[in-house]
Amino acid sequence: MAKGAFKGGIHPPDRKAAxxxxxxxxMPVPSRLVLPMSQHLGAPCAPIVEVGxxxxxxxxxxxxxxxxxxxxxxxVDGEVTAIAPCLTAAGSRVTAVTIKPDAEQDLGxxxxxxxxxxxxxxxxxxxxxxGGATFPTTVKLSPPADTPVNTVILNGCECEPFLTCDHRLxxxxxxxxxxxxxxxxxxxxxSRIVICVEDNKQDAIEALRxxxxxxxxxxxxxxxxxxxxxxxxxxxxxxxxxxxxxLPAATGALVHNVATAAAIADAIDTGKPLTExxxxxxxxxxxxxxxxxxxxxxISDLIEHAGGTxxxxxxxxxxxxxxxxxxxxxxxxVAKGTSGIVxxxxxxxxxxxxxDQACIRCGRCSEACPMFLQPYAIGNYSARQDWNGAGRFNxxxxxxxxxxxxxxxxxxxxxxxxxxxxAAALTKGVKP
Amino acid sequence: MDLMLxxxxxxxxxxxxxxxxAVLSTAARRFYVEVDPxxxxxxxxxxxxxxxxxxxxxxxxxxxxxxEGTLPVNACxxxxxxxxxxIAVLMGAEACAVASAVSVRACGGGNKAERAYEYxxxxxxxxxxxxxxxxxxxxAGCLGYGDCVEACPFDAIAMDERGLPVIDLDACTGCGICxxxxxxxxxxxxxxxxxxxxxxxxxxxxxxxxxxxxxCSACCIACKKCERACPADAIHVIDALAVxxxxxxxxxxxxxxxxxxxxxxxxxxxxxxxxRAGDGYGKNAPGFAVQDQATE
Numbered sequence: 001m002a003k004g005a006f007k008g009g010i011h012p013p014d015r016k017a018a019x020x021x022x023x024x025x026x027m028p029v030p031s032r033l034v035l036p037m038s039q040h041l042g043a044p045c046a047p048i049v050e051v052g053x054x055x056x057x058x059x060x061x062x063x064x065x066x067x068x069x070x071x072x073x074x075x076v077d078g079e080v081t082a083i084a085p086c087l088t089a090a091g092s093r094v095t096a097v098t099i100k101p102d103a104e105q106d107l108g109x110x111x112x113x114x115x116x117x118x119x120x121x122x123x124x125x126x127x128x129x130x131g132g133a134t135f136p137t138t139v140k141l142s143p144p145a146d147t148p149v150n151t152v153i154l155n156g157c158e159c160e161p162f163l164t165c166d167h168r169l170x171x172x173x174x175x176x177x178x179x180x181x182x183x184x185x186x187x188x189x190x191s192r193i194v195i196c197v198e199d200n201k202q203d204a205i206e207a208l209r210x211x212x213x214x215x216x217x218x219x220x221x222x223x224x225x226x227x228x229x230x231x232x233x234x235x236x237x238x239x240x241x242x243x244x245x246x247l248p249a250a251t252g253a254l255v256h257n258v259a260t261a262a263a264i265a266d267a268i269d270t271g272k273p274l275t276e277x278x279x280x281x282x283x284x285x286x287x288x289x290x291x292x293x294x295x296x297x298x299i300s301d302l303i304e305h306a307g308g309t310x311x312x313x314x315x316x317x318x319x320x321x322x323x324x325x326x327x328x329x330x331x332x333x334v335a336k337g338t339s340g341i342v343x344x345x346x347x348x349x350x351x352x353x354x355x356d357q358a359c360i361r362c363g364r365c366s367e368a369c370p371m372f373l374q375p376y377a378i379g380n381y382s383a384r385q386d387w388n389g390a391g392r393f394n395x396x397x398x399x400x401x402x403x404x405x406x407x408x409x410x411x412x413x414x415x416x417x418x419x420x421x422x423a424a425a426l427t428k429g430v431k432p
Numbered sequence: 433m434d435l436m437l438x439x440x441x442x443x444x445x446x447x448x449x450x451x452x453x454a455v456l457s458t459a460a461r462r463f464y465v466e467v468d469p470x471x472x473x474x475x476x477x478x479x480x481x482x483x484x485x486x487x488x489x490x491x492x493x494x495x496x497x498x499x500e501g502t503l504p505v506n507a508c509x510x511x512x513x514x515x516x517x518x519i520a521v522l523m524g525a526e527a528c529a530v531a532s533a534v535s536v537r538a539c540g541g542g543n544k545a546e547r548a549y550e551y552x553x554x555x556x557x558x559x560x561x562x563x564x565x566x567x568x569x570x571x572a573g574c575l576g577y578g579d580c581v582e583a584c585p586f587d588a589i590a591m592d593e594r595g596l597p598v599i600d601l602d603a604c605t606g607c608g609i610c611x612x613x614x615x616x617x618x619x620x621x622x623x624x625x626x627x628x629x630x631x632x633x634x635x636x637x638x639x640x641x642x643x644x645x646x647x648c649s650a651c652c653i654a655c656k657k658c659e660r661a662c663p664a665d666a667i668h669v670i671d672a673l674a675v676x677x678x679x680x681x682x683x684x685x686x687x688x689x690x691x692x693x694x695x696x697x698x699x700x701x702x703x704x705x706x707x708r709a710g711d712g713y714g715k716n717a718p719g720f721a722v723q724d725q726a727t728e
Contacts, residue, residue, distance in 0.1 A: 091564035093571075328549040328564035352552020383554070385582070413553045420559055 006232040008370040009224045010403045012161050012322065014200065019164040019282045022289035024172060027305050029101045032081075033296030035061060035072055036088050036096045039335040040128040041135050042068030047097050053080045058111030058273050060124075061097050070126040070136045070336075075275035075294040076101040089299070089318035089332045091325055096333070099296065112271030119187055125267035126274045126336075131155060131166075131228070131257035132319050134337035137264065140256070141187050143249040152185045153237055154195040156204065156258040157221060157228030160320025163340045165278040166258050168290045170197065170204040173262065174211035180261025181216060183268050188254060194237050195258070198223040225322060226401040230255045232370050244397060259339075279334055281306040283343035284313060293334050299341055300330035306341075314349030317342040322402040350411065357410040365404035365414060371397050375404035379414045382421035390421040398422065470522065471499045477518045478508055483585040485509050485607030498523065506530045510586070510605035512627075532627035533606030535588075535599050538620055539574040540634030540650040540695055540712050542594035546570070556582075561615035569647035572636040574621060583613035598711045601699075625699070630683035632699040633674045634712065641672060652695045658687035667696075685722045689715045 038044035045062030049055055055074040062072040078101040086096035115121035123138040143149050154177065158166040170177055181193045195212070197205050199220040208218045221227050221236055231242045233255055240251040248255060256264075259277065266272040275295055279302065282288040286307025293302060299318070303309060317324040318332075321342050365375040374393055381390035395418050404414040475495035482490045486507055488497065497503030498519060505525050506516040513530050520527040539545075551560055551567040557579040560567050566575050576595040588603035589610060597610075608624055611617040620636050635652035637644040644651045654672040666680035667687050674687075674696065687696045694714030713720075 087564060091562070093565055325563070326549075352550060353554075355555075416554050416559060419562070420554065420556075423562070 005222065006224075006227070006235045006370050007372065008368050008403060009226060009232075010368055010406055011223075012225055012406060014223070015161045015282075016164050016167070016200070018288045019162075019280050019290055020167055020201075022164075022168070024165075024168050024278050024290045024292050026107070027291040027293045027297065027302065029076055029105050029107075029294065030297050030301040030305075031100070032298065032301075033075060033078070033099045033101065033294060034086050034096050034298060034333040035074070035099065035296040036086060036094045036333060036335060037062040037072060038088075038092075038094045039072060039134060039295070039337065040070045040126075041133065042066060042070075042139075044094060045069065045072050047083050047095060049080050049083075049097060051080055051083055054078070055080060055099065056111055057105075057107070057109065058113075058275065060273075061099075068136055068139050070128050070138075071124065071273075072097075072295075073126055073273040073275050074099055075296060076105055076107075078102050087329055087332050089325065089327060089335060089338055091328065110272055110275065113267065113273050115271070118183065118268045121267050121271060122264055125263070125272065127260060127263045127267055128274070128336050129257055130259035130263060130277060130336060130339070132323065132337045132339055134335070137256070137260055140254060141184065143188060143247075143254070147247075147249045147252070149188050149249050149252055149254045150190050151192045151194065151238065151253040152181055152188070152190045153233055153253055153255045154181050154193070154258050154261050155228050155230070155233055155255050156195055156197040156201075156208075157233065158201070159198060159223070159225045159228040160322055160324075160340075161225075162282050162342045163280045163320050164282075165280045165290055165339050167201050167204050169262060169278055170201070170258055171207050174204075174207045176262040176265050177258045178208065178212050178216055179269070180258075180263070180265035181256075183264055184254070184256060184261060190254065193217065194219055196221050196227075196233055196237065198227055225403065226370055226399070229370065229399050229401055231399065244394070274336060277334070277336065277338070279338055280340035281343075282340065283348075284310045284345050285343050286310055295336060296333045298331055298333055299327065299338075302334060302341060303330065303343070309343050312346055313343055314346035315344045317344065322406070323400060353411060353413055357412050359412060360410055362409060364407045364409065368403040368407045370401060370403065371399055373398060375414045375418060376412075378421050379404075379412055379417040382417040382424075385424075387421065387424040391425050395421040395425055468499050471495045473522055474498050474519055477511070477515055477522070479511050479515070479586075479605065481510065481585040483510055483605075483607045483609055485605075485609060504528070509533070510607040512605060533608075533624040534601050534604045534627050534629070534699075535606065535608070535610050535622055536625045536629065536632045536699060537574065537597060537599060537622055538633060538636040539572070539596065540697065541568070541570060541573040541648045542576060542592075542596040542650075542712075544594075544650045545573050545648040546646070558613075558615050566615075570637060570644060570651070572616065572619060572621060572638065573648060575615070579613050579615070580610035580622060583609050585609060592711070594712065596712065626678050629676075629678050629699050630681060631676060631685070631688055632697050633676060633695060634697045634714075635673060635693075635695050638671055638673060650693060650695060653693055655692060657690045657692065658696055661686045661690045685720065688720065689722050691715070 043064050043066035045064045047062050049061045056077050059074045060071050061074050078099040081100045082098040085093050113124035115124045127137040129135040156170050185193050194217045196219050200223045205220050234253050242248050279293045315326045359376050377393045378390050378395045398418045475492050478491040480491050488494045505519045506528050512532050516530045546569040548569045557575040557577040578591050580597050581589045586603050588600045589597045592598045611622045614622045654669050656669050658667045664680050664682045666677045697714050
């Protein structure tokens with residue numbers, strides 16, 4: 001197999017035209033910010049503020065000592081009005097700190113994070129993987145000593161349909177992205193830096209190439225979903241497969257999202273904590289676009305700022321439509337991993353499955369699966385709760401990209417079935 | 433026809449048969465495994481559903497354990513008292529009591545519970561429980577996709593027209609498999625109660641009364657009418673939810689009759705209340721009358 005071509009994958013309609021040309025604009029400070037104490041994978045933070053306390057922009061409001069974790073900062077000057085559980089976009093219920101912003105805000109200034117070295121600055125700034133996985137960045141920057149990493153791959157593929165937040169970031173501030181890439185390479189001692197962009201974003205590729213010094217490669221990759229998945233990206237650049245059950249670092253490569261790289265650059269250069277991110281609001285809204293949004297902004301406020309929804313709404317999705325969860329409520333906050341809000345019309349949203357559709361064993365899911373799995377087999381075993389049977393087909397290797405569900409002619413909820421099998425495989429002994 | 437050919441074939445097959453039978457009969461004698469006939473007998477008494485509620489891999493393994501003496505005669509929870517008694521007779525051991533239990537559902541919501549979102553996907557409680565904590569506004573109520581029905585090895589549970597699982601108390605053995613398979617079993621939606629428990633509280637909510645009333649019209653509103661009315665001091669509102677102390681409960685049915693929400697329900701198997709009078713009807717159950725304590 002040639003470099004740049006992973007096996008399987010799909011070509012969903014990209015639908016990026018609505019927002020690809022919209023420059024990033026600030027969303028005004030909303031009347032209320034709700035900051036979940038867990039916006040990352042790993043140990044949730046504990047609130048370190050009290051109700052009634054005044055906090056400044058950049059002040060730490062939640063932290064925990066665990067290694068796999070990231071602190072949460074206040075994005076505004078304001079007053080803590082509540083500490084209570086809230087629903088997150090991902091569907092879990094976590095403790096959250098509600099802040100009422102002061103009338104006067106200066107978003108240009110912030111409390112700098114205090115750190116002695118660059119790596120602890122990244123940790124203190126609360127940087128996590130901003131492509132959606134929200135894995136604490138410091139952990140990725142600390143690979144085990146026996147696995148040397150010599151290639152830094154920056155992921156600017158943005159293969160999810162609809163989303164253009166990374167596109168705009170690369171186009172508008174290519175130097176921040178490149179600066180971040182160089183800082184990552186410096187921290188882990190890597191010699192090669194590759195920035196990968198799908199070839200449907202030619203303007204971003206040109207902007208990056210113009211800003212990149214000779215040591216930074218900018219690679220245009222064929223547009224195919226899931227080109228931006230970590231393992232597929234490593235295959236595309238290095239033609240190396242991440243071994244089963246191992247971390248990507250085992251191939252000598254480290255993949256970071258471009259937005260994460262920009263956040264790393266900010267944290268190290270200016271000591272700026274992660275308090276806002278670019279969110280693509282698109283689909284059936286009046287003013288689709290890319291907005292720089294303070295973390296904790298309620299999605300209902302964000303949609304209102306984008307002019308509200310247009311016509312009948314079928315489903316609203318946080319993140320991209322291939323992997324993002326449909327929202328059960330709009331009163332959930334934008335978190336560090338919220339890359340987009342996609343409003344789908346009833347025609348666009350896939351119909352709700354009320355009855356189980358039978359697998360016809362056509363095998364299209366196996367052809368589409370970029371991880372060489374047999375989704376129909378895992379799905380069939382999972383549907384009848386045979387966890388040992390499902391386990392034989394390695395559900396834990398599934399990256400939940402959604403290609404199988406996308407191509408399934410009988411519309412079986414394959415990813416959901418595989419997720420259940422994964423949970424069962426991780427917690428063994430499901431049956432008493 | 434070649435007679436010799438037929439003869440040859442018959443002789444060859446007969447010889448083959450004789451040799452194999454000789455080998456088999458020698459092997460059967462040489463490698464004979466002594467089986468205690470009591471194991472088979474005990475296995476015949478056990479329910480034979482291999483439910484696993486006792487922690488053993490199969491009913492036959494339990495039978496072996498009982499005969500070897502490594503397991504007590506009342507090891508089988510699902511078989512109940514009659515099973516334990518028969519095994520005790522067979523083994524010549526002292527009969528001992530089995531802590532008989534039945535499963536009870538602490539929710540009367542069903543189609544009265546408000547939905548948080550429209551769900552379409554894998555039709556199982558375990559699947560929907562993973563999405564924003566379940567499709568109900570109530571975080572403690574029955575999700576209604578019937579994982580317990582699927583799991584029950586005794587076919588004792590069926591979904592009714594309200595979208596709630598109804599437990600057939602005659603078939604329920606108290607093995608607890610439904611409790612393990614219910615994603616909300618760990619928080620008390622399904623639980624095991626004594627076999628003769630007469631009444632049950634059909635609510636499991638612990639959030640604020642205002643929130644739970646908005647989420648479901650069948651919830652316990654913690655009005656304490658049952659607590660005040662109970663002549664045996666057996667029901668108390670603990671953590672904003674009525675809780676029955678089955679040690680003290682006399683099955684008079686007063687709490688059922690005073691509950692304004694019909695949230696305290698007849699559970700059945702009690703002398704004073706018609707058995708299996710219905711599920712979810714509370715004081716409206718056919719044939720229900722409060723037992724007069726004074727006449728006892």
